[in-house]
Amino acid sequence: KAGVTQTPRYLIKTRGQQVTLSCSPISGHRSVSWYQQTPGQGLQFLFEYFSETQRNKGNFPGRFSGRQFSNSRSEMNVSTLELGDSALYLCASMRGGPPLSGYTFGSGTRLTVV
Amino acid sequence: QQQVKQSPQSLIVQKGGISIINCAYENTAFDYFPWYQQFPGKGPALLIAIRPDVSEKKEGRFTISFNKSAKQFSLHIMDSQPGDSATYFCAASPNYGGATNKLIFGTGTLLAVQP
Numbered sequence: 001k002a003g004v005t006q007t008p009r010y011l012i013k014t015r016g017q018q019v020t021l022s023c024s025p026i027s028g029h030r031s032v033s034w035y036q037q038t039p040g041q042g043l044q045f046l047f048e049y050f051s052e053t054q055r056n057k058g059n060f061p062g063r064f065s066g067r068q069f070s071n072s073r074s075e076m077n078v079s080t081l082e083l084g085d086s087a088l089y090l091c092a093s094m095r096g097g098p099p100l101s102g103y104t105f106g107s108g109t110r111l112t113v114v
Numbered sequence: 115q116q117q118v119k120q121s122p123q124s125l126i127v128q129k130g131g132i133s134i135i136n137c138a139y140e141n142t143a144f145d146y147f148p149w150y151q152q153f154p155g156k157g158p159a160l161l162i163a164i165r166p167d168v169s170e171k172k173e174g175r176f177t178i179s180f181n182k183s184a185k186q187f188s189l190h191i192m193d194s195q196p197g198d199s200a201t202y203f204c205a206a207s208p209n210y211g212g213a214t215n216k217l218i219f220g221t222g223t224l225l226a227v228q229p
Contacts, residue, residue: 033217044219048216055215056216090157090158102148103160106157
């Protein structure tokens with residue numbers, strides 16, 4: 001059974017640019033969430049999508065956005081990159097229906113902003 | 115109120131010993147408490163999780179103890195092995211399985227098991 005696939009694994013961008021990260025959830029999983037992981041702030045919730053609808057959003061500026069497609073694949077976009085956006089971005093998927101299961105995380109995309 | 119406080123920040127345990135990591139929360143709306151294990155270069159992996167109607171859950175060498183009145187929960191790793199050396203995160207979620215599945219993570223505990 002394939003896990004959660006995130007692409008690319010590593011990315012280097014220049015301040016002011018924008019970036020799009022991709023996540024393919026486990027087959028049959030309809031809930032996809034994104035998290036930012038940094039040494040200083042730890043793991044922080046960005047947003048959750050379920051059946052192409054954003055259900056919840058964390059405390060991040062509007063530069064962070066996402067979407068989910070009909071096949072449950074998800075993308076997140078960060079515009080006008082800042083140095084502080086350098087982080088590991090993690091995608092996690094969950095079946096989204098009973099019985100409840102935990103989130104399965106991908107290995108993440110390491111974004112470096114220079 | 116949305117925070118989950120985790121301690122200790124780091125932990126060194128001898129092989130065969132018991133590793134204990136503690137977490138505390140304030141928000142009584144939290145109803146799902148998972149523990150994740152993360153190795154360098156990998157995403158967090160779910161170890162074990164508990165709902166507040168149960169005081170203890172055991173899976174292999176991993177046990178969660180949950181104290182609802184104290185709003186605390188802990189992870190015990192019995193017979194700790196060098197392969198358990200990783201960062202451990204507790205987390206909590208309100209209304210899990212409902213309208214949202216947001217996880218609020220603790221700050222992490224770096225566990226080193228010495229051979």
